[in-house]
Amino acid sequence: MRILWIFAHPERHSLNGALLDEGLRTLDALGHEHRVSDLYAMGWKAVVDAEDFRGPGHERLVVGAAQEQAYGQGELSADIRAEQEKLAWADVVVFQFPLWWFGPPAILKGWFDRVLVQGFAFGLKDAAGTTLRYGDGGLAGKRVLIVTSVGARESGFGPRGIHGPVDEVLFPLLHGTFWYTGMAPLAPFTVYGADRMTPAGAQDATEALSHRLRGLSDEAPLRYRHEQGGDYDDELVLRPEVAPGRSGVAAQRLDARDRVPA
Amino acid sequence: MRILWIFAHPERHSLNGALLDEGLRTLDALGHEHRVSDLYAMGWKAVVDAEDFRGPGHERLVVGAAQEQAYGQGELSADIRAEQEKLAWADVVVFQFPLWWFGPPAILKGWFDRVLVQGFAFGLKDAAGTTLRYGDGGLAGKRVLIVTSVGARESGFGPRGIHGPVDEVLFPLLHGTFWYTGMAPLAPFTVYGADRMTPAGAQDATEALSHRLRGLSDEAPLRYRHEQGGDYDDELVLRPEVAPGRSGVAAQRLDARDRVPA
Numbered sequence: 001m002r003i004l005w006i007f008a009h010p011e012r013h014s015l016n017g018a019l020l021d022e023g024l025r026t027l028d029a030l031g032h033e034h035r036v037s038d039l040y041a042m043g044w045k046a047v048v049d050a051e052d053f054r055g056p057g058h059e060r061l062v063v064g065a066a067q068e069q070a071y072g073q074g075e076l077s078a079d080i081r082a083e084q085e086k087l088a089w090a091d092v093v094v095f096q097f098p099l100w101w102f103g104p105p106a107i108l109k110g111w112f113d114r115v116l117v118q119g120f121a122f123g124l125k126d127a128a129g130t131t132l133r134y135g136d137g138g139l140a141g142k143r144v145l146i147v148t149s150v151g152a153r154e155s156g157f158g159p160r161g162i163h164g165p166v167d168e169v170l171f172p173l174l175h176g177t178f179w180y181t182g183m184a185p186l187a188p189f190t191v192y193g194a195d196r197m198t199p200a201g202a203q204d205a206t207e208a209l210s211h212r213l214r215g216l217s218d219e220a221p222l223r224y225r226h227e228q229g230g231d232y233d234d235e236l237v238l239r240p241e242v243a244p245g246r247s248g249v250a251a252q253r254l255d256a257r258d259r260v261p262a
Numbered sequence: 263m264r265i266l267w268i269f270a271h272p273e274r275h276s277l278n279g280a281l282l283d284e285g286l287r288t289l290d291a292l293g294h295e296h297r298v299s300d301l302y303a304m305g306w307k308a309v310v311d312a313e314d315f316r317g318p319g320h321e322r323l324v325v326g327a328a329q330e331q332a333y334g335q336g337e338l339s340a341d342i343r344a345e346q347e348k349l350a351w352a353d354v355v356v357f358q359f360p361l362w363w364f365g366p367p368a369i370l371k372g373w374f375d376r377v378l379v380q381g382f383a384f385g386l387k388d389a390a391g392t393t394l395r396y397g398d399g400g401l402a403g404k405r406v407l408i409v410t411s412v413g414a415r416e417s418g419f420g421p422r423g424i425h426g427p428v429d430e431v432l433f434p435l436l437h438g439t440f441w442y443t444g445m446a447p448l449a450p451f452t453v454y455g456a457d458r459m460t461p462a463g464a465q466d467a468t469e470a471l472s473h474r475l476r477g478l479s480d481e482a483p484l485r486y487r488h489e490q491g492g493d494y495d496d497e498l499v500l501r502p503e504v505a506p507g508r509s510g511v512a513a514q515r516l517d518a519r520d521r522v523p524a
Contacts, residue, residue, distance in 0.1 A: 010310060010311055010312075010323055010325060011322060011323040011324070011325075013322045014322070014324075040309075040311070046308040046309050046368040046369070046372065047302075047308050047367075047368055047369045048272060048362075048367065048368070049272055049302070050272075060273060060275045060276070061272055061273040062273070062276075063272060063273075063360075064413070064457065098325075100310075100374075100375050101371070101374045101375065101378070101434065101435075101438060101439045102433075102434035102438035102439070103365060103371065103434045103438075104371070105309075105310065105371070105372075105375055106308040106309055106310070106368045106369070106371040106372030106375050107308070107309045107368070107372075109363070109365065109366070109367070109368040109371045109372075110308060110368030110369075112362075112363045113362050113363065113367060113368050116363070134424060151326070152498075153497070153498070155497035155498055155499055156497070156498035156499070158499060159509035159510065160499050160500040160505075160508075160509050160513060161497075161498055161499050161500075162396060162487075162489060162494055162498040162499070162500075162514065163438065163498070164433060164437070164438075164510065164511040164514060165509070165510055165511070168430070168433070168510050168511045169433065169434055169438065169511070171364075171426060171430070171431065172363065172364035172365045172431055172434070173363075175426070176363060176364035176365075176425065176426075176431065177363045177364070195326065225424075227424060232424055235415070235417035235418070235423075236414075236415070236417055236418035236423055236424040236425070237417055237418070237420060237422050237423050237424070238422040238423075238424075243422075246422075247421035247422050247427070247512075248421065248426065248427055248430050248510060248511070248512045249426040249427070249430045249431070249510070249511065250509075250510045250512075251422060252424065252426060
């Protein structure tokens, strides 16, 4: 398999750096090809602006339209095109980051904002003219794994924990970004208590990551609903007979009672 | 009242620019003071890195600790200190942004990552040594309003919509960022269908925003649970007798059946 590993941590000499090292060693041992985008080391530009688009200037910048046009004409900036090429190459994408304010650091958010443009990652139509989204799209066929570290304890991220279940907190990525563009998200690999990590705890975490990576191709992804699978009406609302009485982000799972494996 | 308006849109000549103009006119008419941080116009630096901290270099950057230390010693970079000063001044904070990948643009995510540091926004303790979080903290007493624009239709963001309810999609901000630091979040002001907005629709949206702002001081915030309010056990899990049988981010609302007003 071909694995693209997006690393969004400012310090290579860290728990996250050790997880990356162990992850790449495991992929090597399995004979997988891998490429790494170390966003801090690359000096990745986080912010979408008019400099992302070559060609004639924009009197009034409409980001979505400018991105789609520049993509179609091969005029996105070189750093964006390089990431799109890596993404097209990959069978599996790993996004590794410390959880800051319950989401990705700005440098990674900016990777999504700048790389996943209309025409490439979404906004594609099938032969009948239906727009492909949620389970289908420009990145269909790829699997994706979040590897993240959290300062807090695990209990607070459980089904009734104060922070919210980790798969619901990460719903904007898992469902709104990955599944939206057609990628199949695996359950996030989460290291809790990262602020008070002992050497033994770090060892356990790297071994657990290695174990997850060895099962990468066999693991069942999270079971979100396909937009075109018959569960939604024309207003993109769940039909009354689907998951009756349920609502919220949890209702978008086919198996809302499945929890992220430890 | 004193209102800080954080504007995170790359194009001032836009629907969002018109909403900002109308918002500031309304605040003026009401006699409120306001200050604006136009992040794109300011060239706001989105990415946390070692340059945020003056003083001796860091052999190994531990972001949270470096932020807390630099804050305590007055050695955060000047752009961060200026935003903290505005935030301390404000009674109400408005965050305005286009919803990109179901979250804030990177430039705004970086504002949270860089400005809301430990010692200032969170990590404070009361006299008994209890850490103040979720309903209490460094920013307690302030109210906060999200003003956001979405390309998609409203139906998909309803209780059973494919994108998830807007207050659950925005949970990392509303609960994990605002409520975590003590701020009381109001229901988000959301403009749907922004990609196909007619002039009449834009007029309706600016009038609706003006209406919301006129009621700013009377409006009831979203009812999240206080960490110290007795609903959570020592593991930060809801006690069995609280919201029995419920789980997920929705269970963190005292009134999970309340929906965001139109």
